[in-house]
Amino acid sequence: MTRHDEGDGRQPRLRRRAQGELESQVLAALHTARGPVSAAWVQERIGGDLAYTTVMTILTRLLAKDVVTRERAGRSFTWMPAKDEAGLAAFRMRKVLDGESDREAVLASFVTTLTPDDEQLLRELLGQAGAEGDD
Numbered sequence: 001m002t003r004h005d006e007g008d009g010r011q012p013r014l015r016r017r018a019q020g021e022l023e024s025q026v027l028a029a030l031h032t033a034r035g036p037v038s039a040a041w042v043q044e045r046i047g048g049d050l051a052y053t054t055v056m057t058i059l060t061r062l063l064a065k066d067v068v069t070r071e072r073a074g075r076s077f078t079w080m081p082a083k084d085e086a087g088l089a090a091f092r093m094r095k096v097l098d099g100e101s102d103r104e105a106v107l108a109s110f111v112t113t114l115t116p117d118d119e120q121l122l123r124e125l126l127g128q129a130g131a132e133g134d135d
Helices: 021-032 037-045 053-063 086-098 101-112 117-133
Strands: 002-004 013-015 066-074 076-081
Touching: 021 037, 021 053, 021 076, 021 086, 037 053, 037 076, 053 066, 086 101
Parallel strands: none
Antiparallel strands: 002 013, 066 076
16 A cells, blocks of 8 residues: 555545555566566565555466566566566556446547547457457
8 A cells, every 4th residue: 555645734644545455566577677576576666555465466367367476586586577568558458447337438439539440450460350350
């Protein structure tokens, strides 16, 4: 949890992070690394009062989703993103979509805001995905 200062002289209250926010922060930290890093390194980069065990839980969940990989390093592990920046952006978009109750409305709204070039690209990509699914 992070502190939220209301600026009115009252005691700051704890703000609960949105679902997926910690995962995004962990992934962003991993993408700044120059190679495999420890969970402690990730914890330090995220900052705040996040417990080491929480970082490990998030990394383990991301591993189960095939978003990160790990390698044995002595008695612990080092971690790295399994996806590039485009994959990370796609993961974030999916997390936003998963958090909405009306997926159709969100997707429809998204598509109507695309430029004509982006809309054409999306159509081509969907056509390719459909063709690959037919194989």
